[in-house]
Amino acid sequence: MRLAELSERSGVSASTIKYYLREGLLQPGHRVTATQAAYGEEHLRRLRLVRALIQIGKVPVAVAREVVAAAEDSSLDHHMRLGAAARALPHGPGPAEDDEATGIARRSVEALLEQLDWRCMHDDASPALGTLVASVAALVRLGYPCDTAHLLSYGRIAAELAVADLDAVEEQPTAAGQIEAAVALTVLYEPVLLSLRRLAHVQESARRFGVATDFGSSG
Structure with missing residues (x-):
């Protein structure tokens, strides 16, 4: 063309x-x-x-x-190419290493990785790992629950999402196409996930705290 x-x-x-x-x-x-x-x-x-x-x-x-x-x-092998592409994407700020909250957060995250059996993450300098520690440190400073037990449910959901993502990536017939799809899905689906999470919050809040109306009752 x-x-x-x-x-x-x-x-x-x-x-x-x-x-x-x-x-x-x-x-x-x-x-x-x-x-x-x-x-x-x-x-x-x-x-x-x-x-x-x-x-x-x-x-x-x-x-x-x-x-x-x-x-x-x-x-690079396929895994390394996927990783290199993901690392090139923008990430949030890394942790402040001289902060006491960062030490607490790092221990929680390390325990989380152990619980999830994410062994490939150990000793990883991934920007996403640094952003995770920084985010958990912010929760520590504000006093919100962020220990390993609280983080575990999020980690398990993330693991399920990763399976769905990589299933979609593998539908592409070429290695280059799979890497491009992995990047595009990361960029395009993050706002989808954020929006779905917020909508789910509204639904769950209504279920828990909303005023129940029984339209079938006759008074």
């Missing part, structure tokens, strides 16, 4: 596509003349990923470039 068709099918303007090409976010097309190139389905798929990262996930162009590079790095 030509650039105009790629723009129409992807919903990305031709000028933006040219910008992505210059920035290395999109691989060059197959040159057919001195001034024209042809593009394939892999370009369309990559455009959708980049658009999801930048426009929906608010990921900076430089970070999106790292994700794309990780997806294309065939020197």
Whole structure:
């Protein structure tokens, strides 16, 4: 397909596509003349990923470039490529190591990992792990329940979500497509999960604390 068709099918303007090409976010097309190139389905798929990262996930162009590079790095095994792409995504702040609450939080998180048998997380420098410790430390400072027992239910739900996510990722037929899907699903489903959680809070609050009305009673 030509650039105009790629723009129409992807919903990305031709000028933006040219910008992505210059920035290395999109691989060059197959040159057919001195001034024209042809593009394939892999370009369309990559455009959708980049658009999801930048426009929906608010990921900076430089970070999106790292994700794309990780997806294309065939020197890494599949697990490492997935991890490299995930690490490139924006994360929250890490913990303040000189804070007493951080020490308490880190012990709770380490015990949680033991309970969940997440052995691959031990000695991991993942930004997500640092953000988790920082978040639990904030709960410690404010006096909210955040010991291992309270965290465990969240960890178990996260484990179930990971199975669903990776099942969806494995539906993609190529390794590069799976990595792109893993990143896109992470970016796109996080607001879905947040919204569902808030809606569930409303439903559970109504169940627990709402005023029951028996429409079947006749007074």
